[in-house]
Amino acid sequence: MEHKVRQIDASLVTDEIERLCISANCNLPEHNLKMIEDAMAKEKSPLGRQILENLLKNHRIAREEQVPACQDTGLAVVFIEVGQEVHIINGSLEDAINEGVRRGYKNGYLRKSAVFDPVFDRKNSDDNTPAIIHTRIVDGDRIAITVAPKGGGAENMSALAMLTPAAGAEGIKRFVVDTVSKAGPNPCPPIVVGVGIGGTFDKVTLLAKKALTRTMGSHNPDPRYAAMEDELLEEINELGIGPQGFGGTTTALAVHIETYACHIASMPVAVNINCHVCPHESSVI
């Protein structure tokens, strides 16, 4: 059988990553702004409403002037799905991604927030590399890329628990709400909450991160998890943390749950928090 291989030049990947790094940080989707507007209409705290209005103003300035909505333009988290019929030519995939990050953060005037050694030197790499790369080989002859720059403030408030199956849905909800409660004003509320359930110690955190790349406010296709998303959102908004933590009824804009199979003995849950900017953008080559 003849096999058709599609050749993709590594420079195409670099160009696309560069564009996505800049756009994700500067161009917040109209849909997300609409969600903040809706939250503003429902927010009970006058100070909270004023804060939400200023966030909207900020996001519009970012788009008009093509500057990042937040100065923390994050580590560049890159999800890349490579079709198995694709042959990348003229360079390696990882080099191409890192070159795209290097160019995007330079040409987009984005902040370089990566240090090489995490403990001793903590020297800034000055070009925001290396990227955090999650690669999957999939069917087909395309490359799908999502760039999700991740800021430090909200990331630091994230948590993982290896629950037992006996803890059930209630145990998961308690852990998610407790994590958000403890974070309080730190992750720049209103936040988006990514929840991973299932898999292993490593897999569950990836699910939580992936959950943050969904369209804001979209639901899990399984109605049971969709209901859990709604319940969690309601409980989180009853915490009273409010916009920027000064009290109010809008603590989170959305809760997204992603799940995977897991061991008979386990029920891992991970909570990855993002701020109201929640930057990410995708494209297909």
Add this chain to the structure above:
Amino acid sequence: MVKKVVTPLTNETVADLKAGDSVLLTGYIYTARDAAHKRMMALLDEGKKLPFDVNGATVFYVGPAPAKPGHVIGSAGPTTSGRMDTYAPRLMEKGLKGMIGKGKRSQDVKDAIVKNKAVYFAALGGAGALGAKCIKSARPVAYEDLGPEAIVELFVEDFPLIVVNDMYGHDAYVEGRAKYEVR
């Protein structure tokens, strides 16, 4: 009501600020975050002078984005203040009056705020594009090798802030949340 405040901060200005107040700040302030604080502590250990006059000074916990051509500065919003909790009381002992950041402070910091008649303000987190609009000048002062973590003297005009911790021991996060908490 919005209170207009100018730097350097005095005991009288600080005494007038209460947790939850909305403030418009004008004057010179200094950027400093994790790495710059670490170096400043080393200077104090050696009995050396700090890179700026800390008496009555206000620090802004921020690592701005680079300025685009024609701009004074890139996006500049607050970073999480809690990471500077280890260092803040020592700076307040040396005369630091104001801190700008976001997120909660430790009890040690809150105690030092009361003891030294200081104030902790929050700027709008995740709104760096808006924050940059209030910054009229930016002059590097020290540690340029740290990139976004360098100490920079900023002149801000009507920079919108909210008082989180005042010199009377109040906390706008705790008190604000209590009003809306239903669980």
